[in-house]
Amino acid sequence: MPEPLFEELKSLIDFSPADEANLRLLAEPLDARIDHIAEQLYNKLQAHPAARSAIRESGASEARVRSTIADWLVGLLEGPYDQEYYQRRVRVGLVHARMRLPQHFMVAAMHLVRRALVDAVWDLPLHPDDKLAKVRSVHKIVDIETAVIMENFREGYAERVRQTERETVKERLRESEHLANIGQLAAALAHEIKNPLAGISGAIQVIAGDLSPDDSRRDVVDEILAQIDRMDATVRDLLVYARPKPPEREVHGVGAVVQRALTLLREEPAFDGIEMHREGLDCDVEALIDPSQFQQVITNVLLNAAQACNQHGEITVRLSRDNSVARVEVADTGGGMTRAEAERAFEPFFTTKARGTGLGLPICKRIMDAHDGRIRLQSREGKGTKVVIELPVSL
Ligand code: ADP
Numbered sequence: 001m002p003e004p005l006f007e008e009l010k011s012l013i014d015f016s017p018a019d020e021a022n023l024r025l026l027a028e029p030l031d032a033r034i035d036h037i038a039e040q041l042y043n044k045l046q047a048h049p050a051a052r053s054a055i056r057e058s059g060a061s062e063a064r065v066r067s068t069i070a071d072w073l074v075g076l077l078e079g080p081y082d083q084e085y086y087q088r089r090v091r092v093g094l095v096h097a098r099m100r101l102p103q104h105f106m107v108a109a110m111h112l113v114r115r116a117l118v119d120a121v122w123d124l125p126l127h128p129d130d131k132l133a134k135v136r137s138v139h140k141i142v143d144i145e146t147a148v149i150m151e152n153f154r155e156g157y158a159e160r161v162r163q164t165e166r167e168t169v170k171e172r173l174r175e176s177e178h179l180a181n182i183g184q185l186a187a188a189l190a191h192e193i194k195n196p197l198a199g200i201s202g203a204i205q206v207i208a209g210d211l212s213p214d215d216s217r218r219d220v221v222d223e224i225l226a227q228i229d230r231m232d233a234t235v236r237d238l239l240v241y242a243r244p245k246p247p248e249r250e251v252h253g254v255g256a257v258v259q260r261a262l263t264l265l266r267e268e269p270a271f272d273g274i275e276m277h278r279e280g281l282d283c284d285v286e287a288l289i290d291p292s293q294f295q296q297v298i299t300n301v302l303l304n305a306a307q308a309c310n311q312h313g314e315i316t317v318r319l320s321r322d323n324s325v326a327r328v329e330v331a332d333t334g335g336g337m338t339r340a341e342a343e344r345a346f347e348p349f350f351t352t353k354a355r356g357t358g359l360g361l362p363i364c365k366r367i368m369d370a371h372d373g374r375i376r377l378q379s380r381e382g383k384g385t386k387v388v389i390e391l392p393v394s395l
């Protein structure tokens, strides 16, 4: 609340010099009651989880907190209600915002203060008219105080929200700078590695053409070609990750894409010895997807599942529809992940595999984000992993 509003508030509530005098005259006779009211307020704070933990974290002793509350109550009666007073009260609102006390709690706490002060005035040996006037002054100052606390509470709260937003923006910026760097690196790599690699691969194949079919050096050549393929895959993953293409989305059957991925992976050696289960793949659910990108997601996840199974075990692929969500689940009975691995699985370049790029899941996440969908995983070390992929269905 800007300071001029404090003056305006006082005049709106009709807070006069007579009220100031009334309150100041109450300070001494109520002095004996202040500690008791502070205790009630302290107990109320202790009963609220946010307040309790904020007090605990501040490290202040109970006696200290209670005397702070008592000082604040005395200040309420003593004034003077000038700018300096206002500034002090402003800080109280900010403290409450920092404690994350909800607004309704603040209103309830001020209600307690009001009732306790009014009761205390009621017990004083005063002429009824005088009593009534003093009770009115108490009402006025409690209302003013509540308004000031609320306003600054809101300010403090808004400040906290702005702070969080600033941090998020900074983080995004860092992330996109990071991506821009990888993007440049990937482009350089593509140029420096991909093209020579294609050349080497071609040359080797020419040489291999001259070898007789039973030449023992064929194995060596095949190994070289396999390694070249792997390097090529790494560079390709890096390019996909660093230079994502916006999806070209169309209404498409989800099950059909999953089927296609499974069919294409049938020959993949990683799947040897693994029992595959398919559930609900003919389920009639359509979504707005880029079929080739979505297929890449399913393929990456299936490959991870197979690699985790290490040539034995089971993989279950299930498609289901849950209201407006199409859900593909890929569960494997492989080695699972530790908690730390699961937390880092979507980090670019995080891999536990000798030949991994650590880009499979980050690419999946990028694609699912671009599809307004999501991908998450549940894993238990030694038991297996379930990856859940969700998409909004098209109605
Ligand atoms: P990469 O497969 O190249 O290692 P990914 O991004 O696909 O990269 O996966 C990152 C890491 O997450 C893997 O190295 C592995 O540790 C873990 N991971 C992913 N899927 C599974 C799974 N189904 N079971 C166990 N671990 C997995």
Ligand code: MG
Pocket: 300, 303, 304, 359, 360, 361
């Ligand atoms: Mg992978």
